[in-house]
Amino acid sequence: VDDFVAGGMENASITILTSATLHDEKAHIDFRSEPLVSHELAHQWFGDLVTCKDWSHLWLNEGFATLMEAIWRRHELGKDEFVYDLIGMMDSYLAEYGRYARPIVTRVYKYPDEMFDSHSYPKAALVLWSLASIIGEENFRKGVKRYLEAKREQNAETEEFRRFMEEASGLKLDWFFEQYVYNAGHPSLKVSYKWDDKQKILELKITQTQGEDSLPKYRLPLELVILGQDYKEERKFLIDEKQHTLNLQLPSKPKAVCIDPEFKILKALSLDLPPEELLAIIGSCTYLYPRVIAARELSKKASPVHIDELAKILLAEEEFWGLRSEVAQTIGSIGGQKARDALLNALSHVKHPRVRRAIVRALANFKEKPVADTLSKILLDENESYYVRAEAAASLGKIGLKEYVDVLARALETKSHNHVIAATSLDSIALLLGDEALATVEKYLSPDTPMPLRRAAIASLGYMTPTQRVISLLEEASRSRHPHVKLAVVSACTRILSPKVMPILEKLQQDVSGRVARNARDALEQVRKHVEKGEEYRKLREEIDKLKEEERRLSERIERLEKK
Ligand SMILES: [Zn+2]
Numbered sequence: 001v002d003d004f005v006a007g008g009m010e011n012a013s014i015t016i017l018t019s020a021t022l023h024d025e026k027a028h029i030d031f032r033s034e035p036l037v038s039h040e041l042a043h044q045w046f047g048d049l050v051t052c053k054d055w056s057h058l059w060l061n062e063g064f065a066t067l068m069e070a071i072w073r074r075h076e077l078g079k080d081e082f083v084y085d086l087i088g089m090m091d092s093y094l095a096e097y098g099r100y101a102r103p104i105v106t107r108v109y110k111y112p113d114e115m116f117d118s119h120s121y122p123k124a125a126l127v128l129w130s131l132a133s134i135i136g137e138e139n140f141r142k143g144v145k146r147y148l149e150a151k152r153e154q155n156a157e158t159e160e161f162r163r164f165m166e167e168a169s170g171l172k173l174d175w176f177f178e179q180y181v182y183n184a185g186h187p188s189l190k191v192s193y194k195w196d197d198k199q200k201i202l203e204l205k206i207t208q209t210q211g212e213d214s215l216p217k218y219r220l221p222l223e224l225v226i227l228g229q230d231y232k233e234e235r236k237f238l239i240d241e242k243q244h245t246l247n248l249q250l251p252s253k254p255k256a257v258c259i260d261p262e263f264k265i266l267k268a269l270s271l272d273l274p275p276e277e278l279l280a281i282i283g284s285c286t287y288l289y290p291r292v293i294a295a296r297e298l299s300k301k302a303s304p305v306h307i308d309e310l311a312k313i314l315l316a317e318e319e320f321w322g323l324r325s326e327v328a329q330t331i332g333s334i335g336g337q338k339a340r341d342a343l344l345n346a347l348s349h350v351k352h353p354r355v356r357r358a359i360v361r362a363l364a365n366f367k368e369k370p371v372a373d374t375l376s377k378i379l380l381d382e383n384e385s386y387y388v389r390a391e392a393a394a395s396l397g398k399i400g401l402k403e404y405v406d407v408l409a410r411a412l413e414t415k416s417h418n419h420v421i422a423a424t425s426l427d428s429i430a431l432l433l434g435d436e437a438l439a440t441v442e443k444y445l446s447p448d449t450p451m452p453l454r455r456a457a458i459a460s461l462g463y464m465t466p467t468q469r470v471i472s473l474l475e476e477a478s479r480s481r482h483p484h485v486k487l488a489v490v491s492a493c494t495r496i497l498s499p500k501v502m503p504i505l506e507k508l509q510q511d512v513s514g515r516v517a518r519n520a521r522d523a524l525e526q527v528r529k530h531v532e533k534g535e536e537y538r539k540l541r542e543e544i545d546k547l548k549e550e551e552r553r554l555s556e557r558i559e560r561l562e563k564k
Contacts, residue, residue: 003451005483005513007036010043010065020418020452027417029353030387034076035069042068045148053155055112059104059181060161062116063124070125079262083288084322086129086263089122093186094268101184101213105158113514126266127180133264134176134221135169143168175219180266185214189222189239192272195253202226202254204246206239209270217242220265225258226250227284256280261287271297278302279309282327288320295326299333307331311342314359315349324350325358332362340366344374353385360388364395372399376407379425386416390424397428405432409440423456430460438464445473451484458488462495471500478504483513490519497530 004018017040021033046064066089074082096118102108104119104127132140147156147164158181166173180186188210194203204224208217220239225232231251237244258281259269271278271294278301281294298306313319314327328346331339343359343366350356360378363371378384379392393411396404411425426444430437437460444457458477464470478489486508493501505527508520 003482003484005515008040010040010047012044012048015040015043023417027386030357030385031417034072038068038072039065050148050151050154050156053157055109055115056105056107057157058115058120059124059127060156060158062120063104063128066121066125067128070129080288080320080322083263084292084320086126087289087292087322089126090266090268092121093118093123093126097186103184104181111514111518114518116515123186123266130180130264130266131165131173131176133262135165135171135173139169140165179215179218183215185210186266186268187214187218187220188268188270189220189259190270190272191259193257197253200250200252202248202250202257204244204248204257206244206246208239208242210268218267220267222265223260223262225261225285225287226254227256227258227286228252228254256284256290258285258287258290259293261285261290263289269293273297275301275303275306279306282313282323283309288323291323292326295323295330299330302330302334304334304336304338307334307338307342311346314342314346314355317351321352321354324352324355328355328358328362332365335365340368340371344371347374347378353388356384356388357391360391360395364398367399367401369401372396372401372404375399376404379407379411379421386420389414390416390420393421393424393428397424397431400432402432405429408432412440419450419452423452426453426456427460430463435464435467438469442473445477447480451482455484455488458485459491459495462492464496466496466498466500470496471504474501474504478508483511483516486511486513486516487519490516490523494523494526497527499527499531502527 001016002019004016004020006018007021008015008017017033017036021036023031023033042065043061047061050060052058052060070082070085070089073085102119104124109115135143143165146168147161150164151160158177162173162177187208190207190209192205195201196203206222210216210218217240222237222239224235224237226235226248228250229252233248233250235248237246259271260267271281273281273294275298278294278298282291282298285291285294298310302310310327310331314324314331316324328343331342340363343363346359347356350359360375363375375392375396379389379396381389384392389411393408396408408425408429412422412429414421414425416422426441430441433440441457441460444453447454449457458474461470461474474489474492477485480486489504490508493505502524505520505524509517509524511517511520
């Protein structure tokens, strides 16, 4: 279905999918439809055959459907793709957690649509995967099968699901559901270690550092792989205290310590280690998850001396693309000429489009002409993948050099999957030119413009001064019947943040689509806060002016007194 409101809808025996998922061979190197198909197919069981009793148990539908996307990846593309998908799920949950935290099962919501968030989808999928890891995948499958058979054509709730899992595994699982399903937040582990060469002991410190909105202590079975010169040790621990110190006797100094190597347990992980140890994990660990965590940690601590080693991984075609993409970001965050040259050099060697995309994204950190020239060439190069070219358009916008608007304007004519190149170019033009881009943007606002381009045009009005013209264009778009158009209006409003957009948002807050209503409500809140801040600033300004005036009068008085 064209311009469908979501990716898909799992109507029993006749799933609807958005036509946006159709793509040509060229897009196929960057884009797959199977995860969407797997998701909706999974709903035939989780959602249709067995339906969650009410919205508070929505995770029983969406958690499973989301996990099945990852399971398809593992089946078709391999373990690294699977684990990288899990890492991506954690990222999108954490992004939402930055705004709010709620228990997965909750009755506190204003609109049912609010439940369709990253707690019900990716976080729930990770919770299911953690559960499967703890009770064993075979038991998990057995329990799920029993659950589906017993609750067939009925409604189910979380407690029933728990009982099937307990029955299949023979384990009490109330603690697991309590900490992951009925409570908000998640465990955060900080890990550090040091090696005592005399005693041949590795002292490993694991601290639970989660904040107020999570439980003070979690119970976590944690796996550990230690890789040495000629040994590999696997250990399992139960983490249930705020802090653990483990002393591990080892044959020799380990090359790398890999925490939860297969990302079996939902948690945030930070490695309190010097850059050299982090590099050792990236270089010698054979599991993806610890390497990605180390690469991200290194972004905060690395310096130019680490670039050569990182560049080797970036260039290694045999390494997994996800790791190489992370490493590109790490190099980008180091900054400086050496980092820039390493990334530019990689562009002339690296083939994998996903890695190229990450390099192009990292290059946005370098706000200079030679970089922008390279990105312009990529944007206009028909041999590049659609998504690499779109990323080049985005980076040109972020770099902020106005003279590249012409190149971006040429890219507006480019045909690509879901108009991704044209839409991103339009966004960057508006970002670079602000008000001057209005005439260009207006060409793409009409209802006969393809939806992705029209959405980009509407959202890019947010980069402009909220003149009467801009506000009336947004008002007009907000009267569209299409939720996607209205959502684009909301994102423009959150960029503008002026009281002038409040009437538009107030109206959209009453929208029939819960998603539009919710987004409008959040945006309105943001505008109000912004206006209040402006108000506070104004008051502060007045106070200062008053104080200055008093000071002036005082000094005049003193002067007069002194003269007497
Ligand atoms: Zn779904």
